[in-house]
Amino acid sequence: MINRLSRGVYAITPDLDDTDTLLQMTATALSAGLACLQYRNKQADAALALNQARALRDLCAHYNTPLIINDDAELAASIGATGVHLGGDDADVQATRERYGSALLIGASCYNDMQRAERACAAGADYVAFGAMFPSSTKPKAVRASAALLTQARALQVPVVAIGGITPDNGRAIVQAGADLLAAIDGLFGQGDIAAAVRAYQLCFQ
Numbered sequence: 001m002i003n004r005l006s007r008g009v010y011a012i013t014p015d016l017d018d019t020d021t022l023l024q025m026t027a028t029a030l031s032a033g034l035a036c037l038q039y040r041n042k043q044a045d046a047a048l049a050l051n052q053a054r055a056l057r058d059l060c061a062h063y064n065t066p067l068i069i070n071d072d073a074e075l076a077a078s079i080g081a082t083g084v085h086l087g088g089d090d091a092d093v094q095a096t097r098e099r100y101g102s103a104l105l106i107g108a109s110c111y112n113d114m115q116r117a118e119r120a121c122a123a124g125a126d127y128v129a130f131g132a133m134f135p136s137s138t139k140p141k142a143v144r145a146s147a148a149l150l151t152q153a154r155a156l157q158v159p160v161v162a163i164g165g166i167t168p169d170n171g172r173a174i175v176q177a178g179a180d181l182l183a184a185i186d187g188l189f190g191q192g193d194i195a196a197a198v199r200a201y202q203l204c205f206q
């Protein structure tokens, strides 16, 4: 079982109804080398989410890449995903850890709040995520976080994820500030050449 994410590119899927398109785009990203994939589809009903999550589980297994399910620990556990990502409107980290034990890796949104990150780690989170680092076209109303917070978060001793408006051009400074993983939606799946975009983000870690 994967219990710690490697450094690198953390791709998050866009809201796509068309499962063939989702799988084709995601396979392209996976083939270029991701540290992690998150299935996030805020528009999907339960049947579509189950169908897409299962298909992504099989694809991620082929590429030996961890799959995180956004928002829904029950879905994550039921399909045998690596883990779940939980934010402020989602289930509590501690309750999720108590319910699923070590079966799920748990990631926690910490926005711009170091105390929230400390609480999440104390409750059993396996990684902490901060952001939005920059204006995000995907989530324009997201609160903004500073790069300095990433540096402080190193002390938590779990992988630090940065999210929100991250591009290959601004990502290097974010890695230098302390991010272990760069999470992106539009900078990857909004690009004409998804594999080239993954490789461009990878350069931020060199």
Ligand SMILES: Cc1ncc(COP(=O)(O)OP(=O)(O)O)c(N)n1
Binding pocket: 010, 012, 038, 040, 070, 071, 085, 086, 087, 088, 089, 090, 107, 109, 129, 130, 161, 163, 183
């Ligand atoms: C890696 C990562 N970081 C942050 C988020 C945002 O989670 P949340 O605040 O619960 O918002 P939604 O994504 O559910 O709209 C994330 N999904 N992944």
Ligand SMILES: Cc1ncsc1CCOP(=O)(O)O
Binding pocket: 131, 132, 135, 136, 137, 138, 139, 142, 163, 164, 165, 166, 183, 184, 185, 186, 187
């Ligand atoms: C889910 C989420 N949480 C904060 S910003 C964001 C969206 C990230 O998408 P993008 O990489 O397109 O800015």
Ligand SMILES: [Mg+2]
Binding pocket: 070, 071, 085, 086, 087, 088, 089, 090
């Ligand atoms: Mg959420």
